[in-house]
Amino acid sequence: MILTDREIQSLLKKGLISIEPKPPLAAYNSTAVDLTLDPVIREFRTNAPGLIIDPGAPGYKATDLIRSATDPVTIADQGWELPRGTLVLAWTRERVDLDFKGRVAARVEGKSGLARIGLGVHVTAPTIHAGFPGTIQLELVNHGPLVIKLRPGMAICQLIIETIKGTPSKAHRSQFAGQSAR
Amino acid sequence: MMLLKIKNLGEGLHPSETVVLIQTKDGPEEVAVDAKSLRNGTLPVGWPVGKSAGFLLVELPRPTVTGARRVWVRQEELVPDKTARRTA
Numbered sequence: 001m002i003l004t005d006r007e008i009q010s011l012l013k014k015g016l017i018s019i020e021p022k023p024p025l026a027a028y029n030s031t032a033v034d035l036t037l038d039p040v041i042r043e044f045r046t047n048a049p050g051l052i053i054d055p056g057a058p059g060y061k062a063t064d065l066i067r068s069a070t071d072p073v074t075i076a077d078q079g080w081e082l083p084r085g086t087l088v089l090a091w092t093r094e095r096v097d098l099d100f101k102g103r104v105a106a107r108v109e110g111k112s113g114l115a116r117i118g119l120g121v122h123v124t125a126p127t128i129h130a131g132f133p134g135t136i137q138l139e140l141v142n143h144g145p146l147v148i149k150l151r152p153g154m155a156i157c158q159l160i161i162e163t164i165k166g167t168p169s170k171a172h173r174s175q176f177a178g179q180s181a182r
Numbered sequence: 183m184m185l186l187k188i189k190n191l192g193e194g195l196h197p198s199e200t201v202v203l204i205q206t207k208d209g210p211e212e213v214a215v216d217a218k219s220l221r222n223g224t225l226p227v228g229w230p231v232g233k234s235a236g237f238l239l240v241e242l243p244r245p246t247v248t249g250a251r252r253v254w255v256r257q258e259e260l261v262p263d264k265t266a267r268r269t270a
Contacts, residue, residue, distance in 0.1 A: 038196070
């Protein structure tokens, strides 16, 4: 069940979820809340001849590969141009914490105005699991025919929060609890 | 709730992230986690979700760099989180 703006605000008020910095009222719509773009992104180097990604190989480490194949970029207030057909990694400025006590999970989705100019904000991985803490990583892709300028603080995606049925195992004190290090 | 012992390896792909090393049944694994969620050399992992031959199965807040979300760890790698409230 998707939460309405009032229900999201109620959970925030009760401390059952948190979004920091706190979104202004204008960032909400009836069933989502907009999140904004952090200035730090990572740009893939295009001069990596012969580099083939082999994610199924033993010992493959996504983070190491991304670190070696990308450079951090801090977007200035005047913006940064995302070329056509280009993927960059980005993050929300907001830190989201979906505490288990709130019994919610979420999805990060694009905004229609950005979608219509070809900007995708994730690549098939929109789920924010129950219990998640942190800023949300985005995969920004310019699918459109024109260059798109990114600016820090722009509304980049929307967070849709849903209730979960029951309590996940890791939030439930089971028969395994209390059997560890003493 | 339990805390998993970690070794801090440094900043992740974004300043909000920290890469940590954890010891699993299959050897050391790296995980990029939210830096603010770390507590004195430990990472909150909730309650274990399985047990086998001295190992406990825990679900990490984010996948390891090799893609595992749940990992087996020695019981000694976990310490109780005395600040957590019961949730279930």
